[in-house]
Amino acid sequence: MTSTELGANCVGVSRSYRVDGHVVPALVDVDMCAPAGTITAVVGPSGSGKSTLLRLLTGMDSPDHGTITIAGQEVGTLSTASRARLRRSRLGLVRQAPGDNLLAYLTVRQHLRLAAQIRGVPVALADALLEPLGIADRADRLPRQLSGGEQQRVAIAFAAVGPPAVLLADEPTGQLDHGNVDAVVDALRVIARAGVAVIAATHDPAVWQRADRVLRLRAGRVEEAAG
Template sequence: MANAAVRLKAVRKEYGRVVALDGVDLAFPRGGCTAVMGPSGSGKSTFLHCAAGLDRPTSGSVQLDGEDLEKVSETKLTKLRRDRVGFVFQAFNLLPALTVAQNVELPLRLAGRRIDKRLIGQMLAYVGLSDRRKHLPGELSGGQQQRVAIARALVTRPAVLFADEPTGALDTHTAAEVLALLRNSVRSGLTVIMVTHDPVAAAHADRVVFLADGRVAGSLIRPTAAAVAERMTHLGAGAADAAVGGV
């Protein structure tokens, strides 16, 4: 992918004697949604941390929105994450003492950028919470809190949004609403990379990449929940060596 938003080349990550990632080569296209799946201990979290610039690989390279992360200083890396990367987690990570609007504004304030009230209004309208702007997080449902988190992640107009189990704490109906929001964001040009254990959530992606034992263990294009679930049953020890299918 010549115009990849994120690219990992031969990425290896070691924690002492533990090899969490073992030669991972992946590219993620701009304006696409990719789900990353694998058994517990497969390297999903380490992959996300390295791909998002939260952790540096032991060897190999990561390119994020055209920047080689190995060649940038910690200061520039911090600015890169702040300006070009959005994060959504299973735990909504909202500040309980701030209103909905203030939580959405927070990334702009931390970056020292001017608060554009019209932009904040647009973000809240996009996630369907225009009438909740003065509410505190504790006054919202779980699904509403996750929508606030999505608005906060999108307010800086990032190139890439990393979502770590974004529907893990939500019921089925609410999860579908959140996934639809992420899909709509992709249509506007955003790249979404979502780590999930849920085949239904993964089926909303354009592609699913499977990890096992720290290695890429195949992929599915235009996945269905049934196909994802079937592939997951075959992942385990040694699956990376035996897997078929391109990446």
């Protein structure tokens, strides 16, 4: 498969929700191409559809129309069990709040080794992420002993063990100070270079200005696609 086929693709994706008896469109005819080895930033104001798009990409929700493909598999054709296997083996997810991504009682190294166990890959693949993501000297620390930026880099490492085909990040720098943002963006770049399609929903210029592709949403529609 090509880098495009190995990543994530959306074609004509629409999703609406019923609110107080009214149909409210969240996404309308959205096309997106996020090839392997690249960072795609999904940007737009609150309510533009960023979170809905990420949820559809995880397979936790289904579009009303259109197709979503992850690593060559059309998500809409998969059973519930197959979608769960796809999430476990081919998708990584990083949430906005650093603490929401980690278990308080596991060290950094234990987090990565747990990810290796879940994905059924050698532990060596997990340990190999410590150095390039700048967390090797924190390997035996618990989350409470880490800064917010360090926690988020551990979360990225946890999501990237395998590696997955696609890593989804929901506002990965949203709760960090400026001093930690660059390190987190650098970590996303390291993961992309490993052949992962990184897709980040973000308000942060520090993220989208360094992305390979930018998808701008407004009121659920693609306002601009660049890269």
